[in-house]
Every structure is written in C-alpha cells, then in structure tokens.
Amino acid sequence: MAHAIEAEGLVKNYPGDVRALDGLSITVGPGEILGLLGPNGAGKSTTVKILTTLIRPDAGTAAVAGHDVLRRPGRVRRVIGVVSQKSGADPDASGRDNLVLQGRLYGLPGARARRRAAELLARFGLEDAAGRPVKTYSGGMRRRLDVALGLVHRPRVLFLDEPTTGLDPEARASLWAEIARLAGDDDLAILLTTHYLDEADRLAGRLAIVDQGRVVVTGTPDGLKGELHGDAVHVEWRDAPPGPLVREALGRLPGIGEITLDGRRLSARTADGASAVPALLAALDQAGVPAAAATVARPSLDDVYLRYAGRRLADAEPVTAGGAR
C-alpha cells in the first residue's frame, strides 16, 4: 500500500456561495500521523467528511487505503475508523454495549466482539465504568470511548476530527498520551484535524496547514519552524536604554537581525538563539547598558501559520463561531 490517504484537488461548495474546499490535496503514508491544522471554517471537517464517505466532493479524487472513496465507499468504510467532533455514542447504553454493537456492525462474531470490547475498555481505562450508561461519563471518558469505538475493527486509517475540543487540560493530556501510543501501532495511519497549535505540535509527525479550503504548506513541525528565520531573542532592561547605544552594540554582532526596540524591551531574530545570547549580553555590558533579562524562544507554529496564511491562527477564528465544516 503506497498511501493510506491520497486526496487530489478536492473542491466542495455549499449553498450560498460558500467554497469550503478549494483544491485541497494531501497524502498520508502508512503509520503516519498527519495533522491538518487550521482555523474553524478552513475546510478540515469537510475534508474528513469526504474521506470518510459521508459527503461527495464537487471535484477532485480521493483514495483511502487504496480504495476510491467515490467508487468504492463500501470498501473504504470497512478499513477506516472515525472519531468525529460529535460523539455519536448511545448515551443511554453502557460503554460496553456501545463497543459490542460497533463490533457487530463490522461483522465481528459475538465472542470476538465482546473480547475486543473488553480489551479496549481496559486499554482506555474505562473498565470500572464499562457497565454504566455513557451519559454518566465525564467529557474525557466519553472522548476515550469515542476513540475506542473508532478502533473496534482495527482500522488501517483512523480519522480524529478535533478530538480534544472542549476537554479540560487534564483530560486533554491523557487523550494526547493515548493518541501518541496509537501511532506506534501496526501501521495505523492517522489523520488528525485540530485548531490547537500545541496539539498539532505534540502529535503530528507531519503537518498540513489549511487556510480557506487549501493546503498552504506541509512539513514536519520542526522543519516548518526551522524554515522561519531562526529563533526569537527577547531582551529586557529595568529602564529604557538609549536606543542608539543599543543598536550600535548589537550592530557589531554577526547574525542578528530584525531588531526592534520598544521602550525597555527588545526583540531580534537569530539563526541559533542559544549560542548568540552570551555574546549579545557581553556586548550590551561593554556598551554600558547591561540587560536585566534575556529569553530565547523557538519559533512556534503560530509563527509558521502567520508566515504561510498571512495572519495569526487566533485572528483567523471567526468571531461568531459558525457550524464546523
């Protein structure tokens, strides 16, 4: 199998001249976690819906595990697991019953469906709650059950659509740990959509940044950050120093650029912040304007997003959250 997911030029329009997808292309290799990062409305969920056979694109082609999603949706459904934004678990049924039924829908015989349900309940720490109705579960437990539901039939490709939205930090961390463990599993490919930078950074082996229905850049999180002009260095003084003195001191140092001085704060960019800071501090000392504090920041994915989408991820969020598409 060459690619777990191969999508080419996907276009999807919604009534009212809404172009949800505008020629989106992605590929995901076996065993890879691809993070689809972008604000609400960028087209992430629409992509997932097309790849999971829920909706048909207006143009473009897509194959999942080698099966064409338009021509062989039945084949695709057998090899994918889907954890969508809405849970979909039966709130009145127990976690165990939900899992057993899910196994049955994939054609597992009774004993195997029950064994698989027990396995997953143990793996996701839901054994004690196995017999309780799902409506009594906490948000984090529900989400873990949703992931378990998506894994019942050991899919080749797993879709995680905004898996941690609405979870408290503790539940998020625990779900992240589970997802990270999944990645090691026998060649399971994962497509993860998220609008959390830290989530994409933590989980995705490779990222595709999506803006307005198309992928603007792909790469590993570190690779994308590395393409920016190095690290940010921030320097602070107790009182605002004389500007010309500071500029003169720093101007003599090699490899420091994009200097902006604002009152008693300065930021600059340099290829390798850790090795540049000692020389920078020494130069300021010599010039008679010793710094009170200096920090080095690795470029964040937010910087990456800003560079490729032309705005900050937080600014790209619609003010009134429309439905997720």
Place this chain on the structure above:
Amino acid sequence: MSALPTGLPAGTWWMTHRRLSALARNPAVLVMTLAQPMIWLFLFGELFQGVAELPGFGARSYLDYIVPGVVIMNAVSLNSFAGMATMDEIERGTLNRFLVTPVRRGALVNAGVIEQALSTAFQSLVIILLGWAAGADYPGGPTGLAVLVAAAVLIGVVLAALSNTLALLVRDRNTIIGLNVMLLLPLTFLSSAFMPKDLMPSWIRHVATANPVSWALDTSRGALSATPDWPSAAMHGTWLLALTVATVALAIYSIRTYQKSQ
C-alpha cells in the same frame, strides 16, 4: 482482523437490537404514551354514546365503533413523532457514526420500521384489551382484530417514514411539531375514525375517502364486522400497503439526500 461485509439482514438485526434494547431500558415510555388514547377511548365512548342511536349508524354501540378509531388514531399520533428521535440521532452524531460503518442504509431505515411496528402493535393490543374490558364487542373475532393491528402498523409506518423524511430533509424540530399539531386532528376527524362516512356531509366524505387514515379504518372495519366485507378490506388494505412501500422508499431516499446536504 479486517471487517466482513455486513449484509442487510445482519445489519437490520443489530440496528433493531439497539432500538429494542433502548425500549427495554425504558419501557415506561410505551405505557405513558397510552394515556392519551385511553382518554379518547373512554371520554368519546361516554360523550358520544347517543351517536350509535342515529339511523344508519350500523354498529351496536359507539364504543364498538370507536375502538378501531382510537387504535388507528393512536398509531398516527405516536408515529408522527418518530422524526424527533431521528433529530436526536442526527444532532448527537449517532447517524453519522453509523453511516461511516459498513452498515447498509436500508438497515437503518428497516430497524426504525420494525421498532415502530412492534411498539404500535403492542399499544394497539392494549387498547383493544381495554376496550374489551369496558364492554366493546369485536364481532370479527381474532381475524378481524389481527387485520386491525396490521392496519394500525401500516398507517403507523407511513406516518413514521414521513416524519423521518421531514427530520432528515428539514432538520428542524419545530417544523415536525408544527406539522404534527396541524395535521393530527384533520387527519383523524376527516376520516371515518369517529363517524361513519354515510353520516358525513358530502365534502367531508370525499376528503375522508382520499384520506389514508380512512383506508386503515376501512380495512379494519371491513374485517371486524359480524359480516366481514372482505373486498373493501382487501382494496383499502392494498392502497395502504402501496403507500407504506412508497413512504419507506422515500425515507431511504431521504437518508441519501441527507448525506448530500450536510
């Protein structure tokens, strides 16, 4: 372990199993929704006793006459809210969870039809028993009663399929509630549920003849009378069956349309 293709019978069985388990967890719902037909049965039975004495009425007592009316009306009102449960499943993401599994679309609709058929049959039997306890007489015997239950199930499935279609296409609770409130009384009273057609003003009689609720009633009354009118029962039953097939097909079609529009 790769998943096996799930056939229509297996899929239908498991989706039905799920719905019946839900019903078994909360059987009170079935009994509670019977309160309304009880009121119709006993209130109307008392209130309109005198109607039976009208010349040309036919039945021995008004209670005898309205038991089929209440059974059919209950089937109509119970099932016309089926779309509300479908709305829940759409909003909760349950429908989409099933649509991305290999389960056949037909299985999802079939399971709904079977659940509605079973709960309608159960409630119909309860109404028949209570009517009997109150002194109603069913001259058509077990055969007639079986036809009555079958007709109730069919008209129930028709209404449920239409209600589900509405839920899938319009996806708005208020529309479902509004239409139900607007249509329940006309559908029932512009039928032969509470008054024989021969005693109706002629315009109502014409409307009633075209009303599927009347088809269900004519089918059952034809079979329930002391001298069964089998040709009428068979004719109206056939119309009803054809309508059932058409509306269930519409519900299956609307699942596909739902998929296109989300």
